[in-house]
Amino acid sequence: MDKIFNAILQVFILLIIGILVNIVIGETVNEGYFIETTINVIPIKEDTGFQIQNHCILGSERFSSNNLSIYLRQMDYTSHKPIHIDGDEEFILEAENEGWPGSGTMDSPYIIEGYEIDASSVHGIWIENTRVYFIIRNCIIRGGGFYNDGVYLNSVQNGRIENTVSYNNDRGIHLFRSSNNILFGNEANDNYYVGFYIYSSSNNILNGNIANDNRWSGFYVDVSSYNVLTNNTADGNQYGFYVSSSRNSVLDNNRAAGDFGFYLISTSNSVLTNNVVSSTGDGIYFSDGIYLKDSWENILTNNRVCNSNEGIHLDSSSNNFLTNNMASYNTRGFYLYRSSSNVLTNNTIDNNLIGVYIRYQSSENTIANNKVSKNRQHGVYLILSSNNTLTLNYIQNNVDNGIYLDSYSNNNEIYYNNIIGNHWNAYIVQSFRNKWYGNYWDDWIGIGPKIIHGRIKIFNITVPWFNFDWHPARDPWRGDLVV
16 A cells, blocks of 8 residues: 555656646647747747557657657857856856846846857856856757767756757766756757766756757766656667666656667656657667666556567566556567566557566566557466466457466466457466466356466476366456556
8 A cells, every 4th residue: 555655646746746847947839848939930840740550659750759849049140169157156257248138046047049159179058056047048059079068067056958959969968966957948969978968966857858869868867866857859869768876757748769768777766657659660679668677666657668679678676656558569568577566557558479578586566457458479478477466457369378377487366357369368387376266268168167278397298287267257357456
């Protein structure tokens, strides 16, 4: 009950944060973009949207964030040397010398605007040790190469970067030991390391940004806490969103395509919701859609993962709550490896090679209320995994086995499931002491127990092996289980 209470509490916190994001950033446009409505704007990317087929983005389609385009003010850019500011007093002097409007307060921030900056010699815009309020907007920063960042904020609070393009730098936009900043509507593409890098920073908001074709990661959050990433797009990077050694992050309504969509390592108490991941490989399987490594107590809800290798992959991770996600057209829809005490509920898992794959010392997981169907091999496959619970799932029309227990997958409880229309509804290999009861089987003869076929080896001799569901259900189960 404590785990479920904490999960509900985190979802509630996410909703509050979402409301605050809308209040802080400004006026909404369609599904969540925010732009100034008093200026003339032009699109800098053609918005063709993305196509959905069988709940999946087609692999050949690149997509823009939130199915919309980022807009920049129509203006001429002024060539400017790199900017370096250290401290509030220096900011005040620089603003006077440059003629930047504003006074550095919340109501009247300094505005740095309309510059095109060559960052080949030093970071393009480098601000450190400040608390004054400022906005960087409508700038182009390029050419930093392997060494310099487009925008670098070090120990900065109260900054806002918007509608700025940063490309061919080491990091497009870099926050280090910085908090309470907003990054909105920026593009960081074709950078040598990452598009957006958040390191040792907290309470920042990244909304409506695009990070495409960076050599390593589109968005990288490292050793940071309480950051919100929403309505962002990462396409063509090795990692779309990489979160490491961080806690209490919120990733909401983002889009990722390419290799790894979302990669979380040593991360806890974070929420991933309403995100979409798809490969761009015309059906060629790439890496994982959402990958959690050594991570715990995270919530994944309402995410959609298609055309990946592993749709949602938990590796050595525990006490995570995965609900209402969709995994389709992957090699494996959900893959748990050495992961325990996770809850998978109300997910849709279809048209993968294997629907749910639970492997090697994965135990105490609860798989409940999921729809597992039309997978090309097995619906649910356990190997070397024990003490898991499968209940009230719809496991149907999988090509090989509905449920497959393999190689010492022992002491699992399988009850109150609907197991229908699979080639073999269930099969067991070298697995013992599993409990089957109250399942609905469409191939049960209606009298006596349901016989579950399998095989074991004794002294290298393969012999038939059977389990029994002693009280099979006469009618399919309906309704949901409260986990």
